[in-house]
Amino acid sequence: MPVRPALSPLIAALPSTVPFVGPEAQQRERGRAFRARIGANESSFGPSPRVIARMESVARDQWMYCDPDNYDLKxxxxxHHxxxxxxIVVGEGIxxxxxxxxxxxVAPGDAVVTSLGAYPTFNFHIAGVxxxxxxxxxxxxRESLDGLLAAVVREKAPLVYLSNPDNPMGSWWxxxxxxxxxxxxxETTMLVxxxxxxxxxPASAxxxxxxxxxxxxxxxTFSKAYGLAGIRCGYAVAETQVISDFEKIRNHYGVSRMAQIAGVEALADQAYLETVVAQVAAGRRRIADIAEQNGLKPLASATNFVTIDCGHxxxxxxxxxxGLLSRDVFIRKxxxxxxxxxxxxxxGLAHELDIFAEELPGALAAARGN
Amino acid sequence: MPVRPALSPLIAALPSTVPFVGPEAQQRERGRAFRARIGANESSFGPSPRVIARMESVARDQWMYCDPDNYDLKxxxxxHHxxxxxxIVVGEGIxxxxxxxxxxxVAPGDAVVTSLGAYPTFNFHIAGVxxxxxxxxxxxxRESLDGLLAAVVREKAPLVYLSNPDNPMGSWWxxxxxxxxxxxxxETTMLVxxxxxxxxxPASAxxxxxxxxxxxxxxxTFSKAYGLAGIRCGYAVAETQVISDFEKIRNHYGVSRMAQIAGVEALADQAYLETVVAQVAAGRRRIADIAEQNGLKPLASATNFVTIDCGHxxxxxxxxxxGLLSRDVFIRKxxxxxxxxxxxxxxGLAHELDIFAEELPGALAAARGN
Structure with a gap:
């Protein structure tokens, strides 16, 4: 084996992994496109028309660096809050x-508490340190609040993760x-x-x-209700010292100029957001209906997806x-x-949920071996 | 002092800093805009018209996540190479x-070698680990190749940084x-x-x-000659195992969908790149002329900037x-x-260099106390 630079011991011990395989990769492997892209909890309704117009108008300005302070967006x-x-600190998505x-x-060896089956990218980054x-x-x-708390105390964890509303179940507290x-x-444990x-x-959550x-x-994040998953932009709200501590290590030029501009415009168009929230609620009901028509149990959801208990x-x-993937319907589980x-x-859009409705019975029948 | 979560010892020891103050921050502080933005080594010529058109056309598609594999751009x-x-690995800029x-x-305590006055953001990230x-x-x-090598050997450094062509001097090997x-x-030292x-x-560099x-x-990077500093996208070329090791820790969803698309289009328009390279060469000569007309010594440059020896x-x-900043000319030193x-x-653009030519004599006179 040739001599080569050694990775730091921490990094050497890690696997090379991708927390999520994107639909693009699946399409490349399949050799054909999905007919319904309803697997990544994106917002098929897209961003506000105002945001689109603004992005189009500033495309030619992208020769300028982004503002490293993300000032206007902050x-x-x-x-808004x-x-x-x-x-406020702004980052390359959550x-x-x-x-x-x-x-x-998190220092090496520290315990970090999360729910079994919660966001894999959080786990990836914890492993990375x-x-x-x-x-x-x-x-x-639902994520177990009592269980998380007990684990935090037992393990003296400096960090605990809770998503609310939750992904992948759609549930909430x-x-x-x-x-x-x-x-x-x-007080010594940080909650994300x-x-x-x-x-x-519901606002009550x-x-x-x-x-x-x-x-x-x-x-x-701007990735979900605001319909801007592609721009890679999210933000955190916290006490001032916590926010200031991000300055120690963040990539100051990490969030694109376009993302900062789009984010400002998205926050300004709350009327559009309301229409999306209503459309998403209607879409949830539609998915739940489709599930029930097929004898499956949809879980209540406070998100832009519905998790469906397949009963086995x-x-x-x-x-x-x-079965759904093979029928060109991109979902996850x-x-x-x-x-x-x-x-x-x-x-997704109505025509995507139509495709889901059309293909679910066949996928279920195939799964049952019929 | 209230009890609060402790930062990891490594991070607690770091200052909260910004490697570069952006021109936007300076403009906010000054309360007025610069007339010439010629300080951040951006490309005032902008990206290819093809790139601009493509970015405009895909603005409405940004509800989709980016491809975490950056496949098309890779x-x-x-x-191209x-x-x-x-x-190839793609990241949020270099x-x-x-x-x-x-x-x-780099593990804590490891020596990392760079030149005194070279890229501050590299230093920032080294401090961060x-x-x-x-x-x-x-x-x-010029960066001292012999000096860097001697330091690497003396310090058993696992990592050394060299920019070629160089920033901030514009020189090259x-x-x-x-x-x-x-x-x-x-062989155990990694060179960036x-x-x-x-x-x-010159291609010969x-x-x-x-x-x-x-x-x-x-x-x-796409930030310099390609005129896309705002999109935050760069890439690295290396041996396959090195590239694969990035998968252990990189933020897979860090580079925006727009950036990936713009990068592909930018690489495809090499004819435009050639026009930019020619315009930059002409601009360097213009800056050098202005410097000499004012009794200053311009350094030879292989970049999109000229470093000028002010003689004191x-x-x-x-x-x-x-003096230049106060005359609304954004430069750095x-x-x-x-x-x-x-x-x-x-x-910069011709009119920006005109402004520089107009304002430099006054700034020099003020610096000399005239």
Whole structure:
């Protein structure tokens, strides 16, 4: 073997992995496009027409670097949440912010608590800093607040992850339950409260933002309700010192100029957001109807997807997934125990849900071996 | 002091800094816009019209996530450099890739060698992983290949940084000198060869790409000659195992969908690139003329900027810089010893260089106390 530069011991121990295989990769492998792209919880309704027009108009300005301070977007987000600019940090999607949080709060060997089957990219970034993942099973299709808390205390974890509303189950806790969880956490434990789907569920699931508390980081994104998954932009809201600490390591030129401009415009068009939220709610009902018409059980959802209990084990649900993929319907499914009997279907456009309705019976029949 | 989550010891020891203050921040502070934006080595000529048209046409598609594999862009870059797709990794600008390289090859306490006054963002990312920076002074306005090599050997450094052509001096080494440097490096030392300006200088400065060598990572960007600084996209070319190791920690969804599409289109329009390279060369001559007309000494440049020796000490050059800023001309200057007697002026549009020509005499007179 030739002599070569050694990876740092921490990195050498890691596998080379991709947390998610994108639909593009699947299409390349299949050699043909999906007819319905309803697997990645994107918003098929797209961004606001105002956002599209603004992006088109600034395409020619992209020779300029982005503002490394993300200033205009921070101002807009701060106004939106009634906090100060100093309470906002912008990153390359929530994924980018999770990578920073992992580095900030986790030293090699530290325990980090999350739910078994929750966001894989969080786990990927924890592994990347040598953190030790401690997972807590879901209970009744929800992340277990009591279970997470017990694990945090038992493991003296410096960091815990909670998504609310939840992915991949679509479930949620009401704000008072989340607040109870936050207040019970050790003050030395940082909570990442991932609210990527926050705009899509009941407002009652979102605790008021309290930027005096130094152990909660709320994360929001333009990828879901705002219909801008491709721009890679999210932000976190937290106490000023926490936000300032991101300056120690963040990639200051990580968020594109286009993304910053699009984000400002997206926040400004709340009327459009409301129409999307209504369309998503209607789409959830449609997916639930399709599931029930096929004898399956849709779970209640506060997100832009519906998770469907296929009524048998994980192997069966996997066959249903594969049947849909082979019928050119891109969906995903949870893979963890207790969740893996489900498939997950994103709200798409009406014609995409028509295709799902057409193809589900065949996929189910094939899974049953009929 | 309230109890709060502790930062990891590595991060707690770091300052909260911004490697570069952007022109937007300066404009906010000044309360007015610059008349000439010729300080950040952006390409005022902008991207290819084909790229602009393509970006405009896909604005409405940004509801879809980016391809986490950056596949199409990797294919295009691989074809451009006559290497395999497995020899390319795409990141959020060279900055994003530097952050990953720091994490990959540097453990806390490891020595990392660079030139004194070279790219600050590299230093920022090395500090972020607890690396120990060892700096080598420039010699005759060039990075010292002998000095860098001696420091690498002396310090047993796992990582060394070289930019060629160089920023902030605009100088360069011919390919045969770079190859000699590479061949003299210990095989256990990884070289980051930052070729951000590679398209703008003489082709003779670029060694042939050798993807069999496991200790060189070549970095390229769309920010300079391609006129796309705002999209945040760069790529690295290296041996397949090195590229594969990036998968251990990179933010797979870090590069926007728009950036991937723009990058493919930019690579496809090499005819436009040639026109930019010619315009940049003309602009360099213009800046050099202006400098000489004012009794200053322009340095030879293989980049899209000209570094100008102001003929006195660093304090004097700083006054010249401040005089230009106060006259609404955004430029920058090196701050390190041996380099700080210079200012750095990016090639801008003709009207911007006119403004520079108009304002330089006044700035010089003010610096001289006239």
């Amino acid at each position: 101002v807009a987000a701060a106004a 009634h906090v100060a600019v100093e309470n 994924d980018g912010l999770l990578s920073l949080v992992a580095r900030m709060y 040598g953190g030790r993942l401690v997972t807590v099973p879901y209970e009744n299709d 009401e704000a008072d339950e989340v607040i109870r969880f936050i207040e019970a956490l050790p 409260l991932d609210e990527a789907y926050g705009e899509l569920g 979102l605790p008021p933002i309290d930027i005096s508390r130094p152990n909660v980081i709320r994360m929001r 084990d994980g192997a069966f649900a996997l066959k249903v997934l594969q 949870p893979m963890a125990p207790r969740l893996d009997h489900c498939i997950r279907v994103s709200v | 294919v295009a870059a691989a074809a 006559h290497v395999a797709v497995e020899n 900055d994003g890739l530097l952050s990953l390289v720091a994490r990959m090859y 607890g690396g120990r920076l060892v700096t080598v002074p420039y010699e005759n306005d 011919e390919a045969d000198e770079v190859i000699r440097f590479i061949e003299a490096l210990p 060869l930052d070729e951000a300006y590679g398209e703008l200088g 670029l060694p042939p790409i050798d993807i069999s060598r496991p200790n060189v990572i070549r970095m390229r 000490d660093g304090a004097f050059a700083l006054k010249v810089l401040q 090196p701050m390190a010893p041996r380099l700080d007697h210079c200012i750095r002026v990016s090639v």
